Amino acid sequence: TQALKVNFMDYKLIALDIDGTLTNSKKEISPRTRYALLEAQKQGKKIILASGRHPIGIYPIARDLLLDRYGGFIMAFNGGKIINCETGETVVSKLFPLEYLAxxxxxxxxxxxxxNTYDDKRIISDNKVNDYTYVERDIIxxxxVVVDDFISAVKFNINKILLAGEPDELDRYQAILLRRYDGLLDVYKSAPYFLEIMPFGVTxxxxxPLLLQKLGIRREELAAFGDHYNDMTMIGYAGFGVAMGNAEPDVKKISDYVCESNDDDGIAKTFDRYILR
Structure with a gap:
């Protein structure tokens, strides 16, 4: 960990990435971390689970952390969809422009x-299924559903496309897609074997900020925790941006604070130091 002069302010909204941040290497939330999050909500703080996952893959965690009781939020698809857990209402949604799909x-x-993409309940995958495709299925x-004609199968609104494959091949195609869709779509890694293609400007x-505006919360009152490249915009925006000890070096560089790793209760220990009253 690093020493840091943190202004002790009342953080009202705490945004947490899930994989590699909230959950440990076993994809579990430790008892100590769960207790810290429940305690924070009892003190009136709102939790937002901010993930690249489909809402289906976030709801069980939200229920376990009682976000429905305390009025927390799910931010799915890296920000493409924000849902109020108490009411079930979609507060914000940005759709993927289907004209680029073909x-x-x-x-x-x-x-x-x-x-891969998603309808309300399922993953829709083209027929080049590989081991990494199953990683996504098992996570959420x-x-x-594997389809032979991906373009014909996707005739409904979607929030994102996920590419799954070998890291080196994904890196090559990321460079191609970034050049081709510069200013039109956002293309970034969320794991070595996952490449996200998002509506432009959706991070x-x-x-x-759209959620903070609706809640009347200032960015100085937002704390955010993450570990990967898709968390950098959130960590940079928050009044208190925290990188996990296991975070990518670039994420640590732009954070206000580097806490312990996801396997060493980094969130809970930071809550004890700076967030819980």
Missing amino acids: DIVGVLKDSNITI KAEM KGSML
């Missing part, structure tokens, strides 16, 4: 990368 499929046709615990950091 072109993306064309760009990836000679690759070994799986293209949703049914996976955790760009969508949080």
Whole structure:
């Protein structure tokens, strides 16, 4: 950990990435971390679970942490959809522009990368399924449907596309997609084997201000915790941006504070020091 002069202020909203941040290496929330989050909510603080996951993969965690009782929020698809856990209402939603779908499929046709998206309850995958596709299925615990004609299968509103494949191949195609869709779509890694394609300008950091505005909370009253590249905008935007001890070096560089790792109760220990009264 690093020493830091943190202004002791009343953080009213706490945004938490899930994988690698809230959950440990076993994909579990430790008892100590769960207790700290319940205590924070009892003190009137709101929790927002900010993840690249589909809402289905976030709801069980939200229920376990009693976000429905305390009026917390789910931010799914890296900010593409924000849901009020108490009312079930979608507060913010940004849709993926489907006019780019056929072109993306064309760009990836000679690759070994799986293209995935989501309806309300399922993962829709093209027929180049690989081991990493199943990682996503197992994380969010949703049914996976494999289709031969991806473009024809996706005739409904979506929030994001997820590419799954070998890290080196994803890096090559990320460079191609970034050049091709510069200023049109956002393309970034959320794990070495996952590449997210999002509506332009939709990040955790760009969508949080919309929620803060609705809640009447200032950014100085927001704390955010994360570990990966898709958390950087959120950590940079928050009044108190925290990188986990296991975070990518670039994430640590832009944070206000580096706490212990996700396997060493980094969130709970930081709550004890700076957030809980």
